[in-house]
Amino acid sequence: MQDAEERDLIEKLKRRDEAAFSVFVRSFEQRVFRLLLRMLGDRAEAEDLAQEVFISIFKAIEGFRGDAQLSTWVYRVAANHCRNRIKYLARRRRQVTDGYDEHSDERALSAAALRTEGPDQLMEARQTERLLQEGLLSLDEEQRELVVLREVEHLSYEEIMAITGLPEGTVKSRLHRARAGLREYIERHERGRR
Amino acid sequence: MNDDELRARFDDAIDDALSADERRAFEAALATRPALRAEYERHREVLEATRALGNAPAPVDLLGEVQRKLRARSGGRFYRDRFAEQRGRRGGMGVMLLLSALVVLLVLAWFAYASGLFTEGGGPRRTRRIESASSAAMVSAWPSARTYSARRASVRGSSSCTASSPHDAA
Secondary structure, three states, rough: OOOOHHHHHHHHOOOOOOOHHHHHHHHHHHHHHHHHHHHHHOOHHHHHHHHHHHHHHHHHHHOOOOOOOHHHHHHHHHHHHHHHHHHHHHHHOOOHHHOOOOOHHHHHHHHHHOOOOOOHHHHHHHHHHHHHHHHHHOOHHHHHHHHHHHHHOOOHHHHHHHHOOOOOOHHHHHHHHHHHHHHHHHHHHHHHHO | OOHHHHHHHHHHOOOOOOOOOHHHHHHHHHOOHHHHHHHHHHHHHHHHHHHHHHHOOOOOOOHHHHHHHHHHHHOOOOOOOOOHHHHHHHHHHHHHHHOOOOOOHHHHHHHHHOOOOOOOOOHHHHHHHHHHHHHHHHHHHHHHHHHHHHHHHHHHHHOOOOOOHHHOOO
């Protein structure tokens, strides 16, 4: 169910109200960008795709029937775009991991760095984050999407089911395998470093 | 509860989806199996670290880029750049002023020409006179030119030749 404020925003968006659309982009840009960045592992691709997601929402908002929350619909549009982009990149025979530039995440890493004490911890935080991103990219696309929605976006199972269209049992079993796969990837690489 | 059954409960334990009784049984089973306890702790740590990946900030100008693309793709129908349009109008006025000034100057020049300022006793003729006068002055000032003029005069004037320059004398 939508609250009155959200209904009002949707009505304005359907009237192509530019000021309302700017407010909408500002309130969803972090969520959309995070999802795309963690799914693609490439900051430039994520930036470009985030713009395309908002443009397609601007064009297609009339098709939003209001039977789900606006955030769920936005995540669904972003996830669809993301799947298409991954296929497109695969067609171009470009491994998404090739685009994962260790310097492209400087701002993301600096956010983690704010919580660290010194250069050693900062270095460690960067290495951990890089390893986790690589671990995410090692998962197949469906598993990665579930991990990102659940762990990075902190969504409930109900929201994930609404976004992916999967039943609860499938979401839980795939997520369980994805989490185990991620842990195994991290452990394998940490053993390799020692 | 065997090891695999315990592993299957890792996610429920992390998601806090176990009942109080299930949680107690889970903790009791892990307490007797240190290897599984370590595996569970590792699982939890990895997921906690994954949650920290949510700190990536969006680009500062994402909205601006979206607006720019919408403006371009809609042919200016949406997100018209009113500031640039105003600036454009101001720029257009400057060009108009410059063109007006140029037209006024051309009209003034045409009036001046039509009133004979340059043709009657003035501009071009006077300039020609000055040019011929200066040419004559140059000719008279130049020594070899003076000699040449004198020789021509003597050839025309008389048959007896008079030396009028050191060259002729020689």
